[in-house]
Amino acid sequence: MENQQLLIPHLFRTEYRKIISVLCKLFGFEHIEIAEDIVSDTFLSASETWGLKGIPQNPTAWLYSVAKNKALNNLHRKKVYDDKVTSELKSSSSEFTLTEIDLSNRNIIDSQLQMMFAICNPVIPPEAQIGLSLRILCGFGINEIADAFLTNKETINKRLFRAKEKLREEKIKIEMPRHSEISLRLETVLSTLYLLFSEGYYSTHQNSVIRKDLCLEAIRLTYLLIENVATDKPVVNALLSLMCFHASRFDARTNELGEIILYNEQNTDLWNKELITKGAYFLNQSAKGNILTRYHLEAAIGYWHTHKDDTAEKWENILQLYNQLLQIEYSQIAALNRTYALYKANGVEVAIMEALKLNLNTNHFYYTLLGELHINIDCHIANQYFERALLLAKSETDKNVIKKKISALNVTTKIKKEV
């Protein structure tokens, strides 16, 4: 009994997304709710039947065969309805033919890839793409998605409902794009996967288990693209490489309380060597071809961050990569990180001059950086910047980081006075 209680959530996690992709592909976006109902029903039957009769020899096969039967029954009913009712309304005969429902590994992977391209479509907004991806490609429950976005069930339900309607209206098909279109369509898929990863990596969510899950799912989906010949492009390898490098610091960047530990204060023994090795492997793979994307640059920045020693070479390389990244695409965080690299590579005076030009007056990281740069120059000014950062910071974790900096500053000031 206890076994079953652990087994069903586990199977839900691993099998839901496989069955749902195959069935969604079968039913299309027009009847996606039917597919979702069938899979939910299947798991409900499992918990009822297994509770009474015990766990079957091969639980996965059991789920597949029950899901298949339910789907076939439904298609059969639909066909009868279409033939008897709709045909009288002059409609053509049913579009469904009662074929075998293919839950082979190959078809599961193909369906998931096709689904990924169907969901990551610019006709629906990025947050809806991420939401649907979590639901259909990752098998997250509505509650889990709401948790991940720090919002409630209703909001997520509405968001997913509207997204599905839009996909129906636009008659989006669940299929692989034509070969000539893959690179273009891949851009949206990759930016959604990047956002999914960032949601996990940078969100202020206290629950690090949820955050890590999001990152791992993004890695899994990106890897799915790499395993497929048609989508195994250098840019995908670059994205996976940067995810691996970032994720390698996952355990080092928060303490037991879920508070962020800044890069220069991390225990480097906690950096995950396996992920660093994988990141380097995919970075090499990404170097084929002649297109340099922001993912390539961010992966290379990630690579240099895995070097533990604070060498001039390291920070000069990071600085040049940020220079290039900003020329491709501006972001506040890249501008701030560039200024930090400039400080490490070219010294604090240049960095302060450059920082003052950024004018990011509503960004608390901006004032934290300015405070940081002034610590050894003028404690009083540093303190003023930190105080301003504290006023702008919204999350408790961010506030705590700043408060620690302020109290550290006060300690050093006292020591200096006593000396």
Place this chain on the structure above:
Amino acid sequence: MKEFLLLFRRDVTPEETQPSPEQMQAMMKPWQDWMGSIAAQNKLASSGNRLGSEGKVVKPKNIVTNGPYVEMKEAIGGYILVKAETLDEAAELAKNCPILNDGGNVEIRMVVAM
């Protein structure tokens, strides 16, 4: 925000030889740092291009001449586009251009939409 063209000019002497890859990299660093700084302020509209040293001029009546030659005074070496509110603000950005340390100058012109 308006866009401004920054045009780099510099005297080129004929005896200048092709730099080695290492020299090239050392030459690029100040340019990358300068452009990175403009980009970090979200004021870079296009990282532009460098221009090759050979050129031709087409004149009326099918006359095509070689040149302007690189040993010419103040040859145009490249350009970028920046975003700024005023000509003065664009000029401010140009003040740190590495070409100024190399005897060159920067011409700033507002881009007027067609």
